[in-house]
Amino acid sequence: MSYVSLLTKECKTVSYVSGPLIFVQSVKGVKFGEIAQITLPNGEERTGQVLDVSKDLSVVQVFEGTSGIDNMETRVRFTGEPPKVDVSIDMLGRIFNGVGKPRDGGPDVIQEASLDINGMPINPYARDKPADFIQTGMSAIDALNTLVRGQKLPIFTGSGLPANKLAAQIARQAQVRGEGENFAVVFVAMGITYKEASYFMTDFERTGALERVVFFMNLADDPTIERIATPRCALTVAEYLAFTHNLHVLVILTDMINYCEALREISTAREEVPGRRGYPGYMYTDLATIYERAGRIKGKTGSITQLPILTMPDDDITHPVPDLTGYITEGQIVLSRDLFRRGADPPIDVLPCLSRLMNLGIGPGKTREDHRNVADQLYASYAYGRDLRRLVAIVGEEALTELDKKYLKFADEFEKRFITQGDENRSLERTLEIGWDLMSMLPEDELKRIKLDFIKKYHPAYKKG
Secondary structure (H helix, E strand, C coil), rough: CCCCCCCEEECCEEEEECEEEEEEEEECCCCCEEEEEEEEECCCCEEEEEEEECCCCEEECCCCCCCCCCCCCCCCEEEECCCEEEEHHHHHCCCCCCCCCCCCCCCCCCEEEEEEECCCCCCCCHCCCCCCEEECCHHHCCCCCCCEHHHHHHHECHHHHHHHHHHHHHHHCCEEECCHHHHHEEEEEEEHHHHHHHHHHHHHHHHHHHEEEEEEECCCCCCCCHHHHHHHHHHHHHHHHHHHHCEEEEEEEEEEEEEEHHHHHHHHHHCCCCCHCCCCHHHHHHHHHHCCCCCCCCCCCCEEEEEEEEEHHHHCEEECCHHHHHHHHHHEEEEEECCCHHHCCEEECCCCEEEECCCCCCCCCCCCHHHHHHHHHHHHHHHHHHHHHHHHHHHCCCCHHHHHHHHHHHHHHHHHHHHHCCCCCCCCHHHHHHHHHHHEEEEEEEECCCCCHHEEEEEHHHHHH
């Protein structure tokens, strides 16, 4: 026998359970996306969200998992409310689980507001174009693939490459020049192991970076469905900090492949028709609802910049997740297994990297007047040196001209001195200085992409004179 109350929309009509989903015989008035409270036979309470509503059934995803739920005594109460997260400026310096509950042993946050985790779409007319430089302290990013405030710039990595180290380093080093006190980081870790979680927490606490970080942590053994909500809860907090408290917020999302695996698992449980490699056909739209929450709003001081990190299965950049991510975002940073084996730290391969908004955030008054020229010359010279390596493998170094040998040496030194920097936090001025030192290895007439005025002003040969 089923019991239904029109006032509370509570029922005992669970039909069956599939993975993280429960199927409830339809209750009148249930809406898509609303929150459900599930009470187990032993009195334990869990939270779920309505995924689908049809004439016969309502599908509810359970955040804490479905173990212990039966179809006889389990009660489901539909609240009529969308999923919300409590937000406050006091969340800075705290560690939370995937749905915004404290995970650091501290007290609950005294909420300043309770906001829908799906956020409010930014009116395209109200969007302001990204136009300011964010210094990450990483030479390969700051000089050649500049991160601009309000941009979404993913990092593509492979299994076993030090993406987590790079993410932690950017989180503690990133700053808006001249406005460091107005900068915050929302760090979102999805599906990570205890070892990885311990690394992040230790690194943030050791360096003092935790003070300006809101850390959302969803572990690998946490419920899959919580992983779906994690980036949305974190971005809601980021929006609150940016547009209510006027902070410049950098959101680091790691690892988006774990998020998409969770999406695929839920899709399979719902018995949906799969798309490429079993991922749901709506994955592009779903990813867009996350990535498009970056940006700036006219009349608002704050901004949201995203650095999603995703591990490419088999180092395949054409895999559906990096492929779709590339369509939505504005460029990519790519980590190279070959550079990693050669000892580069971080192993950022600058040749396939791209920041489509770089030109909006560099130049006089933003970085430095010679920035664009230096980036073009370094890129071109390194690309030529890399091509010569392949030639040497065929014909030997003896067949090269003296100029070719200089380019070959340039490529080696570029990887050792420019890309490799370990834990060093480099200012943009220091990065450009290293770039000029490297270019001084080449004849001056080879610097064809740099204005003569800049050569006379910044080239080491003229400075010594």
